Amino acid sequence: MHLGACIFNAQKNPIAHLIVKHIANAAALRLALTGAAAPQACRCALGACTAWESLAEYRWEAAQMSAVGSLRDPTVEEPTLEECHPQGTRYDSPNAPIAPGFFPYNQCEVWHCTRCERHLLRYTEFGGYNVDPRVRVLDADKIID
Numbered sequence: 001m002h003l004g005a006c007i008f009n010a011q012k013n014p015i016a017h018l019i020v021k022h023i024a025n026a027a028a029l030r031l032a033l034t035g036a037a038a039p040q041a042c043r044c045a046l047g048a049c050t051a052w053e054s055l056a057e058y059r060w061e062a063a064q065m066s067a068v069g070s071l072r073d074p075t076v077e078e079p080t081l082e083e084c085h086p087q088g089t090r091y092d093s094p095n096a097p098i099a100p101g102f103f104p105y106n107q108c109e110v111w112h113c114t115r116c117e118r119h120l121l122r123y124t125e126f127g128g129y130n131v132d133p134r135v136r137v138l139d140a141d142k143i144i145d
């Protein structure tokens with residue numbers, strides 16, 4: 001019975017049983033994207049996600065997502081909540097830069113959608129009583145150091 005419960009939990013959390021590679025900086029993030037197939041227009045339930053979008057768990061198509069790595073530094077207990085917007089963008093701007101050392105990118109996992117070949121960033125906003133998964137497409141052109 002106990003073993004069964006463990007397997008069930010591992011399946012509920014698709015990354016719990018994987019060793020997720022730490023992507024330490026912008027260069028490593030760019031490197032993780034090199035050689036990837038050209039992204040196609042998304043045909044999945046995710047939608048475009050050009051800017052950060054609140055995406056309920058059931059819309060996340062876990063079966064077609066493969067984990068690429070994590071931008072979270074395992075040695076840092078509380079990653080900074082500071083954002084990086086040198087061009088005056090805001091958190092939810094479609095053209096906001098992807099700055100791996102800053103919020104919320106420093107909390108993100110990087111995923112690859114095997115259906116549309118896009119890479120996606122995902123983290124969880126914790127607010128009050130609910131958790132709020134957020135997703136944004138990882139556009140290599142928006143990565144800054």
Ligand SMILES: [Zn+2]
Nearest residue numbers: 044113115116
């Ligand atoms: Zn997709």
